[in-house]
Amino acid sequence: MAKPRITDDVGIPAVRAVERTRDETATAVRYLLQLLAERVPGNTVEVRVPPFGAVQVVEGPRHTRGTPPNVIEMDAETWIGIATGALPYGEARIHASGTRADISFALPLLRQ
Numbered sequence: 001m002a003k004p005r006i007t008d009d010v011g012i013p014a015v016r017a018v019e020r021t022r023d024e025t026a027t028a029v030r031y032l033l034q035l036l037a038e039r040v041p042g043n044t045v046e047v048r049v050p051p052f053g054a055v056q057v058v059e060g061p062r063h064t065r066g067t068p069p070n071v072i073e074m075d076a077e078t079w080i081g082i083a084t085g086a087l088p089y090g091e092a093r094i095h096a097s098g099t100r101a102d103i104s105f106a107l108p109l110l111r112q
Helices: 008-016 022-039 076-084
Strands: 041-049 053-057 071-073 095-097
Touching: 008 022, 008 076, 022 041, 022 053, 022 076
Parallel strands: 041 071
Antiparallel strands: 041 053, 071 095
């Protein structure tokens, strides 16, 4: 069963909240991951924001088993920052592995 879609009227206020609760942080992260997956569909790069969510994006070779070869992982505040343009991708503390582990071309998703 597919995950329920986070609507703009729920996601945008969570992203724009100045001081977020854990629930608002979770909603903001998942909403921005959802936007990324919609704008850059595919299965080549896995973007992880533990413990809140992960998506596979970018067209190309499909990954199906084990650890994906192209992974980008970061904490929630970093993800929200780069996804909204508040933090430049090149300055963010991101763990990336794999030759295609770069999503800077797709960011920012929203302007804060």
